[in-house]
Amino acid sequence: MERWQREQDRTGNAPSADLPQVLVVEGAHGPVVHAANRAACLAGVATGARVVDMRAICPSLRVDYADPQGDLAALERLALWARRWCPWTAADGQGLILDTTGSDHLWGGEPAMLAEMEGRLSLLGLSSRLALAPTWGAAWALARFGPVRAIWRGAADLAPLPVAGLRLGDETALLLHRLGLKTVGDLAAVPRLALARRFARAQLAENPLLRLDQMTGHLAEPLAPPDAPAVFCAEARLAEPIFDPTHHLPGLCDDLCARLAVAGHGARRLRLTVYRTDGEVASIEVAMAAPSREAAHLVFLFRDRLERIDPGFGFDLIALEATVTEPLAVVQANLAGGRDEALELSRLVDRLTVRFGVGAMSRAVPRASHIPERAEGRMPPLATPAPLPPPSLAERPLRLLDHPEEVRVLYAVPEGPPAQFVWRRQTHRAVRYAGPERIAPEWWQDRPGTRLRDYFKVEDDTGHRYWLFREGLHDDGRGGDPRWFLHGMFT
């Protein structure tokens, strides 16, 4: 409802808050109320009721359609934003779950933390009901049916809560209600054996016994955040929202590198996240070819990319996380204390990769093939190549065209050397030639019908040396007359 209100505010046609307004979704018998604003609630509109009934109660009711998918997506983004309080956060479709174990003291105790959360969320224009409990189920129930900003004091807190607080489906809750089990305390008083027998085949979402165990902690229910929080993290909390993280980056990098050095790790992948004041997060990532904990290098990698981060209306929390780390011991490359060439090369690869993308730089490696375009492969710059195949004895040109270019050739039919050829609209007269060097197609990977190649090294009258080939023979039955191609240039 509040998200809808903000959307309307942004588009400038928000109705007055005094008018009753509901958001509806399609139900089995026409639209039903999904959410209602305060005025509508006061007028007696109930969530889940049919819109026609509510119109009878409140004739001035304004109706609009809800957007459950958008709500879900917004909740997931909010779950990421909630990492400003603690690292383990997840959205469960109806609310946020935060595992605040070990982080409440950072906010001055549990009540102060809840107050801070509620204040932050209300700054976003969202109302919230918060509760703190040792288990997910208990917190869920307390937040919805307990007192304001409830904090778990003991199992006695749960007893007066209604059974709907057990995260059960509507039918099961209704069934328990009819059985006279109206509160969690009533349900807990029933012998376990009877409950287990009654709900033996029920799934988890419909099984009150399992849900009760989850609430009391007898059944573990771990939190599954969308991605695991990083082990190494450095944060900068700012008094006022800012737009440019540049000045805070060196301090963050120093901080992170100090933590990495203590643990003996080096970062392979870094993520810079800014927590915006409008409840969103934006992040940029960089990757390194070799683990590193050199602050100046990390700062350099972010240097040109900071402008790609979307600051929105400003952000007040910057976090630098090492999402992937590797053990990195302190090594001395040589006793004389000289520079480490492998390290310098990996630094260079990092800088160029950050600037030009992952695929821009490649290392050429020989492959075991006689077809020239297959004789060379590409690998990442720092990869270790497989043992080299024995080099071919035949001479190869220094430069190779990516795609052989077709040339028109005068030659002695059927298998003579080229006497004259036209390449790129210029006529070249062959003076000397060497060849042919016949390269047969590789039948295990070529298509059927691929023709063999006869390569000639040809020198023209101006002193340029080219590598030409004739594709096929005259009577090989694989197409018409053979064609000629220019494939490379010799020095």
Place this chain on the structure above:
Amino acid sequence: MSRISTFPDAGRQTTAPGGRQGSPLTLSEVFAEARSGAGAAGFVLSQLARGAAPILWIQDRMSCRETGRPCLAGLGDGRTLLRMEITRPADVLVAAEEGLRSKALGAVIAELWGDPPALNFTATKRLALRAEATGVPCWLIRHSGTADLSAARDRWRIASLPSAPNPDDTKAPGDPRWRVDLFRSRDKPPMLWVARHDRAADRLDLSAAVSDGTLAAGAGPDGQRAIG
């Protein structure tokens, strides 16, 4: 006709890890005459010091399409080749400058097509200073470019010549020969040679192209040296 095997060198520091004359540790510019891209590349490779250090070879898209990419099998000696293919000429210069900041490289070779506006005096000056600071030779190969204002310490012009006779087969081309023209240099007299690349020994045999020997005789008085 005098016969020399290395270029005159006015006391500049060069690497010689394998006891071989290496290329000057600064920025050199090589202009390839029409369709002689491979010849220019071959000349540059013959000037590099032998060693295991990788070569960073950067091409802009146009020179890669028009003159092809360097082929590992044609390079001969088992060097490590790091290739980059970059669309914009300005980015080629940025990548070359990044490469020159690292001492791990054996050389940086950048190929540019035509006369990109980014390649001005400032850009070449940056490259030259960077190369001299780290001691990594940088070679700029220019395809169909004009010799405009540049801070390159040596500027060459390479054209292909008919190859030397092949001792094994009279009809086949032999060792490649180039007309090597050093037309601007900081500390060498400008000169014209006919270079023959002995592939078996990876050696460059030079002979003066001017037969009367006036240019080949000596460096000449200091005042006549060209300033690049």
